[in-house]
Amino acid sequence: MRVVTWNVNSLHARLGRVREWLEANGPDVMLLQETKLRDEAFPSEVFTALGYESAHAGQGQWNGVAVLSRVGLTGVTRGLSDGEARLVGATCGGLRVYSCYVPNGRALDDPHYAYKLRWLDELRGLLAGRDGALPVVVAGDFNVAPADRDVWDPAALEGMTHVSHPERAALEGIVATGLVDVVRALHPDEPCFTWWDYRGGAFHRGWGMRIDLVYVDAALAPRVRAAYVDRDARKGVKPSDHAPVVVDLDP
């Protein structure tokens, strides 16, 4: 079973790339972030034609998350207490999956940073309270690089968001509910960046960060066969600034 997360930075702008990617890679479950669509504008018929059921939590201009599945899709839940469209959960193929778009934070002294930490703590609480009936997969754009090896130059980012101790501690709290950062577990020595700024030729200079993460239930860890970033999807015409992260599980 193949589970993928991808921040598409507008599903309207990216629909052609997403459709191509689905056809070429055949994920069973696809978690999308930053659809930037109202629910009425979500192109579910495009995904239906490709064999996917879908659930979308949209709000329009900003945010928006979705789950696509060709292995069943039930039990949809949307959002946290903030009312923004940053979380959607569903049961697909015997897994409880969540597509997450964590607030950016903007800067350490910005109110949005405190909101980001509150949001991560609320997600931790939700995961800590899970009943364990189904193994969970929590994936998406966390807007946090878990460790220094997850950024191209830690010195250049000092004092900025995405790398601060409280943000990293918040991720550790989520892991402590019984999850595994599966890409890092399988590739301890590679950067595995998932995002490169559009500006400044960042992609070609290697100025990236690993901020799109797939956390799987510790109970699922023995079933993980592969976990990798599809860096090629960051290339070409009108790419997202994020690359998809792919995880293959034994059935």
Added chain:
DNA sequence: ATGTCCCAACTTTTGGGA
């Protein structure tokens, strides 16, 4: 590090967000 992209709208250019 900032040479871009995407969206909305008091829309054909600007400002906000990432």
